[in-house]
Amino acid sequence: MALLQLLLAQAADTNAGLAAIGKGIVYGAAAIGPGIGIGIVVGNAISAMARQPESRGVVQTTMFLGIAFTEALALFGFVLSFIISA
Amino acid sequence: MMSLLLGVDVPPVSHVTIWESGPLGFNKTAAVYVFATLATILIFVLGTRRKDALVPSGLLQNTAESGVAFVRNQIILQTMGTDGLKYLPYLTGLFFFLFFSNITEVIPGVQFPANARLGMPLVLAMITWGIYNVVGVVKQGPWTYFKNSCFPPLGEMPIFAKIPMYCLVAPIEFVSAFIVRPFSLMVRLFANMLAGHLILVTFAVLTAALVEAGTVLGYVVFPFSFFLLVAMTGFEVLVAFLQAFIFAILTGVYIGGSMHPEH
Numbered sequence: 513m514a515l516l517q518l519l520l521a522q523a524a525d526t527n528a529g530l531a532a533i534g535k536g537i538v539y540g541a542a543a544i545g546p547g548i549g550i551g552i553v554v555g556n557a558i559s560a561m562a563r564q565p566e567s568r569g570v571v572q573t574t575m576f577l578g579i580a581f582t583e584a585l586a587l588f589g590f591v592l593s594f595i596i597s598a
Numbered sequence: 599m600m601s602l603l604l605g606v607d608v609p610p611v612s613h614v615t616i617w618e619s620g621p622l623g624f625n626k627t628a629a630v631y632v633f634a635t636l637a638t639i640l641i642f643v644l645g646t647r648r649k650d651a652l653v654p655s656g657l658l659q660n661t662a663e664s665g666v667a668f669v670r671n672q673i674i675l676q677t678m679g680t681d682g683l684k685y686l687p688y689l690t691g692l693f694f695f696l697f698f699s700n701i702t703e704v705i706p707g708v709q710f711p712a713n714a715r716l717g718m719p720l721v722l723a724m725i726t727w728g729i730y731n732v733v734g735v736v737k738q739g740p741w742t743y744f745k746n747s748c749f750p751p752l753g754e755m756p757i758f759a760k761i762p763m764y765c766l767v768a769p770i771e772f773v774s775a776f777i778v779r780p781f782s783l784m785v786r787l788f789a790n791m792l793a794g795h796l797i798l799v800t801f802a803v804l805t806a807a808l809v810e811a812g813t814v815l816g817y818v819v820f821p822f823s824f825f826l827l828v829a830m831t832g833f834e835v836l837v838a839f840l841q842a843f844i845f846a847i848l849t850g851v852y853i854g855g856s857m858h859p860e861h
Binding site: 583588 | 672676785
């Protein structure tokens with residue numbers, strides 16, 4: 513009986529630790545794709561502005577739109593990492 | 599030290615349905631929304647009192663006029679063209695309301711962005727969803743609107759290639775057009791504001807804890823933490839404006855997409 517309670521206490525600790533690892537993995541993996549994606553969007557916007565400086569207004573607006581779309585995916589992961597609990 | 603630790607306490611998700619607040623559920627979030635509503639109304643009511651002068655003067659009138667010009671040129675004319683101008687009042691109000699409820703994140707004393715709670719982003723995303731669906735159905739007829747959303751034009755290809763392509767593309771387009779759009783609008787605004795708020799809380803509590811600990815290492819490291827707190831506060835001003843702008847411009851893009859489907 514005492515051994516069972518000891519095992520249950522250890523399992524509870526393990527669950528909390530595993531939940532913490534899970535939170536870290538969720539956000540870490542969620543941040544990779546949008547990081548690369550935003551880099552691609554902004555890089556192409558910069559080269560578009562460099563080729564034709566008159567198109568700066570439209571390119572800038574579209575760049576912000578693209579950043580918002582890709583950044584949303586990273587933020588889904590951020591919010592999910594707070595929802596995960598032991 | 600214990601009071602500092604309460605600053606980083608994240609309540610469990612089940613607390614979302616427990617409204618610990620004043621009468622009728624009035625809490626800090628509702629107070630910030632009341633401020634945002636009053637600020638938006640006051641800017642436009644007080645800023646348009648002197649309509650007959652040829653040259654606009656005064657701070658409020660210039661703010662109101664440049665706000666409307668910004669929404670008109672950068673949001674409506676870029677995304678919807680000239681027949682989107684009838685949505686100018688709604689988009690101006692939406693943009694300014696979101697901006698004022700986001701900017702309270704950096705106003706000392708309040709320092710709480712009301713869009714860090716899911717309530718209002720959900721309602722605003724539902725309103726946007728309702729508007730672009732109703733506009734699509736009214737302008738194109740229900741079956742044509744549904745067909746244009748779920749079966750986009752794929753170009754010239756023989757019939758035996760078109761059917762498998764449509765079997766693949768149609769569910770994706772359906773989910774993307776009717777489910778992911780309002781959901782991502784809501785979560786984008788909510789998560790940006792929540793993340794910024796949590797970052798500011800973390801750095802503020804870290805600085806205070808380092809100073810209060812009294813160790814030599816604490817006194818050496820806390821200027822970096824304080825510098826990052828100041829830098830992130832400046833960044834959050836940009837994010838507050840940007841998230842309000844993104845919400846408004848995406849609303850414009852979706853309504854414009856319902857009004858003029860691509861051929």
